[in-house]
Amino acid sequence: MTVRILAAGAALAALAGAATAEELHIYNWTDYTAPELIEKFEAETGIDVIVDTYDTNETLLAKLKSGATGYDIVVPSQHFVKIMIQEGLLQKIDIKSMPNYANVDPRWKNPPWDPNQEYSVPWQWGSASFSYRADLYSGKGESLKEFFEPSEEVSGRLQVFASPDEVYNMANLYLGLPFCSEDPEDAKKVLALFQAQKPHVLTYSSEGMNDRLATGEVIMATHWNGYSLVGRREANPNIIYAYPKEGIVGWFDSLVVPVGASNVEAARKFMNFVMDPENIALQSNFAAYSNGIMGSEKYMDEALRTAPELNPPADVPVKFGEACSAEAQKLIERVWTQLLQ
Amino acid sequence: MSEVAVIDARRRWLALAPAYLVIGVFMVIPLMIMVAISFMEQNVYGGVFRVFSTDAYTQFLFQRDFDGNLVFNPAYLVILGRSVALAAAATAICVAVGFSVAWFIVRQPPRRRNLLVFLITIPFWTNLLVRAYAWVIILGRGGVIDSPFRALGLLGPDGTLGLLYTNTAILIGLTYTYLPLMVLPIYASLEKLDFRLVEAASDLYADKWWTMRQVVLPLAAPGVIAGAILVFVPALGDFISPNLLGGAKRLTLGSLVQFQFATARNWPFGAAVAVILLVFVMASLALYVRLTRKAGKAGQP
Amino acid sequence: MSARTRRRAETQAETHSGAGRIAHFGWLGPLALAFYAFLYSPIVVLIAYSFNDSRFAMIWQGFSLKWYATVLENGDIQTAALNSLVVATAATAISVSIATVAALALARGGAFRGKTLSMGLIALPIVVPEIVTAVATLMFFSAIGLSLGLGNLIIAHTVFCIPFAFMPIRARLQGMDETLEQAAADLYASRWEAFRLVTLPLLAPGIFAGAVLAFVISLDDFIISLMISDAGTTTLPVYIFSMIRRGVTPEVNAVSTILFSVSLVLVSIYWLASRPKKDEA
Known part of the structure; x- marks a missing residue:
């Protein structure tokens, strides 16, 4: 069924594409595409860029899975890139032949989620950990113990992400368990850890971290590194992003082209465009996240280049979330549902 | 019955045709897709496998524990109960407040009535999320409500009444979101009240409570029932209030379905919960139709 | 308080059909007032915060019109x-x-x-x-x-x-x-x-x-x-x-x-x- 839907959609999108002028439809989070970058691209190529927005990777997957079409570029995180490739939702793009491909940092070439770099171009990357108010909290954010087994100070003033995606892996890091374990015993341990933490949690929410940290409503919260940086610089200088010794959970967003894209050529141009260090620096300066392009540092704001949030200490491991097997994914879902039931 | 009162069958179906067509095509067909999905197998990467399965329904009452045994699991029934209780409480508050306000508005001169009705709806031009955030600011630690208590020294400088992230906060959110859906239908049915009749009645029987019970309430009944449906049903499926104001610490039916589709990627189970909710509400609605029939008969002179 | 009394007086003056007298409950006016206050309190808060200098929705950092400029751009x-x-x-x-x-x-x-x-x-x-x-x-x-x-x-x-x-x-x-x-x-x-x-x-x-x-x-x-x-x-x-x-x-x-x-x-x-x-x- 899916195949037929996709085929129908693709045919229709092709028709729509032929009828309109040169347009590039990007589907991304709100405020996550630098306006300066878009303007420069439009000026250089004459292509009209239209940005639509979604709220989560899951929404993006659900939409593509249900047959939504017309988007030329979407921006999933690493594990979703892998899932989308598996599910046949993405087009192969000859990325290695693009002139700017040489600029990609070797560290991010042929990543595990796209081993031959056939589908994805690096966009932004960062990490998830927890942040705390240094003036209201006596700890140093050195261990995930401070987050999962909070002290009296933090109790009742702790915010945890509303979705298990990163938090589950933080628990795995703390307990020394592998990511995507299929062993029910491991799931039991994670559930017990979450359940012990729950009485101390004020709210499960994936937004408003800086607001709540700055007002003191919470004094510790799961956080994204770049967003925590924005909070420290613009909301309260005491918002500190923790680097616990057990490690932090990495994420890596890439540009990919879904099946059913109406203007693949424009998408290719845009992909090549963002692999230019000066261009991608515009994006990093805007969103306050790192990119995977060599030489972009010299175009980046001084404050970003040296920010502790964007430069993890060498001794703290950064472990990227993976696309789990069906068995492992079901365990994660069960643990989270039981936690909140 | 006269010619106007009863439309002949052909015209009746003609008048109903657009509603049937739109809802039939764009609601019933998608719903049938959903019912079909609830009987399929979950694809953890989104979507379903086209294999018949009743797992989703079994999951609502039973659960395989981590060791693989099937045991009775009341958790989802508890979630159902919690959602019904919250929605019922919000509906009750809305009926009480909504009826009083509608009665207040109806007693104003006509021109002011329209203004007052408009004023109810204007706040809802602003986005739900933004309004919810405003409530977070009002109810939160050191917020609009805490501040005067702190100023009076009733709370410490860092103290809070702790209103946010409680069931009270969820109820405030639900009431706030759905009150207009109660006031407007009640107002619409009260507005046709012939005040000369009421005046005559109250001249005869001086007691204003008698007037309320015998004249106003029967007239308002269809509006109250319509409002109760418009409040109760969406409140049952609401997830913004439980998540933003309640702190998302306990699932409600709305957040459960949302979670299954948007996070857990268990479409069959999400669809099954929706089907169960649908059956539950449709049963209540059948009750409503019987009630209105009675009310309709009682309301006729 | 006086505003409310005046309003009620107006109401009664304008109501020719006598609706104002029928099943009149003294608390209806104050309740309606409280109701509208309840409806508009979040709106007042969100309007106030639209003039916020901070980029965060919940933190007040001083008056600014910059977000209106942003919307216009x-x-x-x-x-x-x-x-x-x-x-x-x-x-x-x-x-x-x-x-x-x-x-x-x-x-x-x-x-x-x-x-x-x-x-x-x-x-x-x-x-x-x-x-x-x-x-x-x-x-x-x-x-x-x-x-x-x-x-x-x-x-x-x-x-x-x-x-x-x-x-x-x-x-x-x-x-x-x-x-x-x-x-x-x-x-x-x-x-x-x-x-x-x-x-x-x-x-x-x-x-x-x-x-x-x-x-x-x-x-x-x-x-x-x-x-x-x-x-x-x-x-x-x-x-x-x-x-x-x-x-x-x-x-x-x-x-x-x-x-x-x-x-x-x-x-x-x-x-x-x-x-x-x-x-x-």
């Missing part, structure tokens, strides 16, 4: 707001028309087989959780290859607006005095004239309430719009909810305040325009 948010208004207006017009004739048919159709079923069918869109409708409708639209841009959104919104428009209209119709219409039918030759000149004005408050509800519900919808929207048709709620990656900014408060002001201006115009006609009547 930001084509995306303007397009999103415009999309929302277009969809809400179209969906309201269509759903109210459909709901009005359906409500009339059900109220005036006598007792017939399938009446209960019809009621259930019309209520269906509010019974099914939004996310379910959203995913299922998207699958259905894809399957039949429906890709009309904003048209897709208008269709989906019309569907869930119908019950919200229908309920107040039906409540209004129930027990409505039919003698007037019967008299009208005797006076006017055509049914249509009887309908237009008598039934419709009688029904107006119900239609008005239904239209207002439908409009507001459509304007606020997020989940269905998020799923159904084609490329290039992001609505304002979708735009706002998708700010999660970098946080919701007071830009949203600013655009909300602008919308709020527009609606306030429209209502004022309506109120002033309706003055002479109503006073004569």
Whole structure:
């Protein structure tokens, strides 16, 4: 069924594409595409860029899975890139032949989620950990113990992400368990850890971290590194992003082209465009996240280049979330549902 | 019955045709897709496998524990109960407040009535999320409500009444979101009240409570029932209030379905919960139709 | 306090039919006042925070107009707001028309087989959780290859607006005095004239309430719009909810305040325009 839907959609999108002028439809989070970058691209190529927005990777997957079409570029995180490739939702793009491909940092070439770099171009990357108010909290954010087994100070003033995606892996890091374990015993341990933490949690929410940290409503919260940086610089200088010794959970967003894209050529141009260090620096300066392009540092704001949030200490491991097997994914879902039931 | 009162069958179906067509095509067909999905197998990467399965329904009452045994699991029934209780409480508050306000508005001169009705709806031009955030600011630690208590020294400088992230906060959110859906239908049915009749009645029987019970309430009944449906049903499926104001610490039916589709990627189970909710509400609605029939008969002179 | 007393005095002076005296409860006025205060308190807060210098929705850092400047420069948010208004207006017009004739048919159709079923069918869109409708409708639209841009959104919104428009209209119709219409039918030759000149004005408050509800519900919808929207048709709620990656900014408060002001201006115009006609009547 899916195949037929996709085929129908693709045919229709092709028709729509032929009828309109040169347009590039990007589907991304709100405020996550630098306006300066878009303007420069439009000026250089004459292509009209239209940005639509979604709220989560899951929404993006659900939409593509249900047959939504017309988007030329979407921006999933690493594990979703892998899932989308598996599910046949993405087009192969000859990325290695693009002139700017040489600029990609070797560290991010042929990543595990796209081993031959056939589908994805690096966009932004960062990490998830927890942040705390240094003036209201006596700890140093050195261990995930401070987050999962909070002290009296933090109790009742702790915010945890509303979705298990990163938090589950933080628990795995703390307990020394592998990511995507299929062993029910491991799931039991994670559930017990979450359940012990729950009485101390004020709210499960994936937004408003800086607001709540700055007002003191919470004094510790799961956080994204770049967003925590924005909070420290613009909301309260005491918002500190923790680097616990057990490690932090990495994420890596890439540009990919879904099946059913109406203007693949424009998408290719845009992909090549963002692999230019000066261009991608515009994006990093805007969103306050790192990119995977060599030489972009010299175009980046001084404050970003040296920010502790964007430069993890060498001794703290950064472990990227993976696309789990069906068995492992079901365990994660069960643990989270039981936690909140 | 006269010619106007009863439309002949052909015209009746003609008048109903657009509603049937739109809802039939764009609601019933998608719903049938959903019912079909609830009987399929979950694809953890989104979507379903086209294999018949009743797992989703079994999951609502039973659960395989981590060791693989099937045991009775009341958790989802508890979630159902919690959602019904919250929605019922919000509906009750809305009926009480909504009826009083509608009665207040109806007693104003006509021109002011329209203004007052408009004023109810204007706040809802602003986005739900933004309004919810405003409530977070009002109810939160050191917020609009805490501040005067702190100023009076009733709370410490860092103290809070702790209103946010409680069931009270969820109820405030639900009431706030759905009150207009109660006031407007009640107002619409009260507005046709012939005040000369009421005046005559109250001249005869001086007691204003008698007037309320015998004249106003029967007239308002269809509006109250319509409002109760418009409040109760969406409140049952609401997830913004439980998540933003309640702190998302306990699932409600709305957040459960949302979670299954948007996070857990268990479409069959999400669809099954929706089907169960649908059956539950449709049963209540059948009750409503019987009630209105009675009310309709009682309301006729 | 004095303002309230004055208002009540005015009320009584203006009320010619004597409605002010009937079943009058002293606490009604204060309760109504509290009710409107409850409705507007979050609005006051969000307007205040639209002038916030901080980029965070909940932290006050001083007065600034910068978010209004941002809105004026930001084509995306303007397009999103415009999309929302277009969809809400179209969906309201269509759903109210459909709901009005359906409500009339059900109220005036006598007792017939399938009446209960019809009621259930019309209520269906509010019974099914939004996310379910959203995913299922998207699958259905894809399957039949429906890709009309904003048209897709208008269709989906019309569907869930119908019950919200229908309920107040039906409540209004129930027990409505039919003698007037019967008299009208005797006076006017055509049914249509009887309908237009008598039934419709009688029904107006119900239609008005239904239209207002439908409009507001459509304007606020997020989940269905998020799923159904084609490329290039992001609505304002979708735009706002998708700010999660970098946080919701007071830009949203600013655009909300602008919308709020527009609606306030429209209502004022309506109120002033309706003055002479109503006073004569």
